Amino acid sequence: MKKVAEKVSHYAIIGGDRTVANPSGLARRRYTSAGRVDEALSRDLSWKPTSAITQWEYGNLPGELVEISEAGAAQLIERFREMWGAQQDSGN
Numbered sequence: 001m002k003k004v005a006e007k008v009s010h011y012a013i014i015g016g017d018r019t020v021a022n023p024s025g026l027a028r029r030r031y032t033s034a035g036r037v038d039e040a041l042s043r044d045l046s047w048k049p050t051s052a053i054t055q056w057e058y059g060n061l062p063g064e065l066v067e068i069s070e071a072g073a074a075q076l077i078e079r080f081r082e083m084w085g086a087q088q089d090s091g092n
Helices: 050-055 071-091
Strands: 007-014 025-032 034-039 045-047 066-068
Touching: 007 050, 007 071, 025 050, 034 050, 034 066, 050 066, 066 071
Parallel strands: none
Antiparallel strands: 007 025, 007 066, 025 034, 034 045
16 A cells, blocks of 8 residues: 655744744644644654634634744754753753
């Protein structure tokens, strides 16, 4: 059986005074052979299920989502790794 390539869309989560360059979070939508899967990056740097993308589509998310490239998502993940790791190291 041929494996279907997975399509992934990444979104910067923009809330309050945040910008795409400094978002409050990162979400992604994966399209798999089993269907659509929405996830957000958690502070332990794992992907967890989220309803944020669907809420945003229906206008029920207080912030904004901005689609970004895979490379942009990788950069954000690294930035969050540095930021959240430093917060854990300092006990915050």
